[in-house]
Amino acid sequence: MNNKLLRVGTTYIPVANVDISAKWYVNNLGAVLSYQDEEKVILNLADQSFFLVKAAENQNSNFTDSNGNERFSMTFEVDGLDALEELHNFFKGREMHVGNIENRGHVGRNFVFADLDGNKFDVWSELSPNFKEVQNLISK
Structure with missing residues (x-):
């Protein structure tokens, strides 16, 4: 089968506050910020993209x-x-x-x-x- 999954490209993580969370991931995990708006942040970390997505409470x-x-x-x-x-x-x-x-x-x-x-x-x-x-x- 040639149509196989090759790698995980993106992981989505629910967060309460994208700005505060982005700073936490950058400062504590060494993530690199590549995009940010009010609903999401895209970070590069461990050879993968992570989307921090504003979620409903307690998610x-x-x-x-x-x-x-x-x-x-x-x-x-x-x-x-x-x-x-x-x-x-x-x-x-x-x-x-x-x-x-x-x-x-x-x-x-x-x-x-x-x-x-x-x-x-x-x-x-x-x-x-x-x-x-x-x-x-x-x-x-």
Whole structure:
């Protein structure tokens, strides 16, 4: 099949205030602002476009799993445990809402953080093999 999905291009994140949220993502996550109006902001982050969209009250991108736990819908990757620990400490130093580094019983370690609207994100200490391969090709 030649018509296959190749990558995720854009992720939409509900926020209460696009201006305040945009500043938070730029200042805390290093996102690059590429467009803004009163209803949405387009950010470039982690080789992807993120649309922060003004949403109805009390909206976020989290969901409840079958065990009743509120979960994130996206995992960011960093290159190794040292990078994970460094980012975790950076986020804590910025007084962001950040959980503990966890061992979830698989390769690597993770932690969860949240933005101003409570949108939760996961960070994993392992790069996906395909991304590593592309990065190695680019660096040669």
